[in-house]
Amino acid sequence: MPEVLDARALNRATLARQLLLDRADLPVLDAVTHLCGLQAQEPQEPFVGLWSRLRAFDPAALSDLLTGRRVVRTHLMRRTVHLVTSDDLLAWRTRHDAMLRQRVLGVYRTELDGVDLGELAAAGRAVMADGEPRSMPELARAVAGRWPEPGVRALGEMLVAALIPMVQLPPRGVWRVKAGVRNVPVSSWLGREPDPPAPDGDPVGETLVRRYLAAYGPAATADLRAWSGLAGLPAAVAAIRDELVSFRDERGRELLDLPGAPRPDPDTPAPVRFLPAFDNAILGYHDRGRIIDDEHRGLSVAGERVVLVDGRVSATWTVRDGVVATTPLRKFTRAEEAAVAGEERKLTAFLSGGDDQPTA
Incomplete structure (x- = not known):
């Protein structure tokens, strides 16, 4: 039987693939x-x-x-x-x-x-x-x-x-x-037109599947469709299936992935991250439960900027008079409040042209 990945395991995998678990060099x-x-x-x-x-x-x-x-x-x-x-x-x-x-x-x-x-x-x-x-x-x-x-x-x-x-x-x-x-x-x-369709097969579709999984996996084919908008990728998935590994989520859906892609320990700490409007870390899935609760799902399509705390959407943010301000969606611990405030200051400095650059 394929290994079952719970929501927290999928969350940490998403954060790693999306460069949100550790800022990348x-x-x-x-x-x-x-x-x-x-x-x-x-x-x-x-x-x-x-x-x-x-x-x-x-x-x-x-x-x-x-x-x-x-x-x-x-x-x-x-x-x-x-x-x-x-x-x-x-x-x-x-x-x-x-x-x-x-x-x-x-x-x-x-x-x-x-x-x-x-x-x-x-x-x-x-x-x-x-x-x-x-x-x-x-x-x-x-x-x-x-x-x-x-x-x-x-x-x-x-x-x-x-x-x-x-x-x-x-x-x-x-x-x-x-x-x-x-x-x-x-x-x-x-200087040139986009590449013409391939005469045989769907090499571009196969590339899209691999690239999507590298940045978003493990994921179901429904997630791939939700990200790309393309309905005709089952043949591309079938063509490279032997390259992929398979898991299940808690609902029993098949999740596909690249064999060597990062799947961090679910207990890996996740830092506070501020996401812009319509970020694909949320919109790139059909099942967004790995990163946002159902009660807040509407935020992801309403153009709200959100804050990830412990890897999940836990606040919204705006800029008021040049200063980043957050509105929590749940009660924060003191440690969480401090972490959010610290990232607020750094983002305010970035948006205002300051030199405070994040390193972690």
């Missing part, structure tokens, strides 16, 4: 690669996500990667904006195309009824061929004369989030810079 690019990207709907949130995961994190390093075209902001997993490496975007985007179209249609099916998506894509590409960055409404208005019925929002969402692989240009997403969304095709920004 990794270059920023390597961290973004390991995490398979960071949720980036809110442009400044990835900086907090990396501050909580890396020792002596310098936000300028991430800004430089954005302006240097090594990382990009784009619609990808779950049709949400992610910060991913340019290499991963080029390798993964085509595998996500069908999912992206279906998710936009799930919202705008009525509005887009009768619109030939191939023709719409061609029209949008023709507009963007001049190399000029455009906002979603600007691109939609440029083609709306041919398709007046759907409306600007539906046309724009389909073009920018699905039909044309796009990136959001800096300074959007640069540290402490507020900027609107300006889109250009991936081919313009990175």
Whole structure:
């Protein structure tokens, strides 16, 4: 019988994979690669996500990667904006195309009824061929004369989030810079189109399974779907199953993992960690019980920033007058209060430009 991993064992495994058990001595690019990207709907949130995961994190390093075209902001997993490496975007985007179209249609099916998506894509590409960055409404208005019925929002969402692989240009997403969304095709920004589909099998899907388990495992196939938004990965899982090890959770679900991946002792102490809005350490699972209680699950999709205490969501946090402030979701011990207060001070210093960098 496969070994059963309880919620605490899964929690500590998640923290280790997500670089939240011990801050990592990794270059920023390597961290973004390991995490398979960071949720980036809110442009400044990835900086907090990396501050909580890396020792002596310098936000300028991430800004430089954005302006240097090594990382990009784009619609990808779950049709949400992610910060991913340019290499991963080029390798993964085509595998996500069908999912992206279906998710936009799930919202705008009525509005887009009768619109030939191939023709719409061609029209949008023709507009963007001049190399000029455009906002979603600007691109939609440029083609709306041919398709007046759907409306600007539906046309724009389909073009920018699905039909044309796009990136959001800096300074959007640069540290402490507020900027609107300006889109250009991936081919313009990175110099080539995303990789075409493989002629045989699903090598990209197999890579996604391995990479997901390295950053999120042990996990069920439902968790993999919840993270990626992709429904068509069972064949990829089946193709590499011989490489994987199997466990069960307390509900009897099969959990898959990489053989040598970290699975710390459940009694390993977990430090206080502040997570940004929509962090994938929570959203990257179908069953989020390993890190957040059911009664607080709504926080994870409401954009609340949360605090992990003993590895679990135990408070929310905001910034008031430049100072980080927490609101507990349960009663803390004195030791927990002290640990939270200490991390509050460090995060306040980081956000205000101070030199107080975390080392543990």
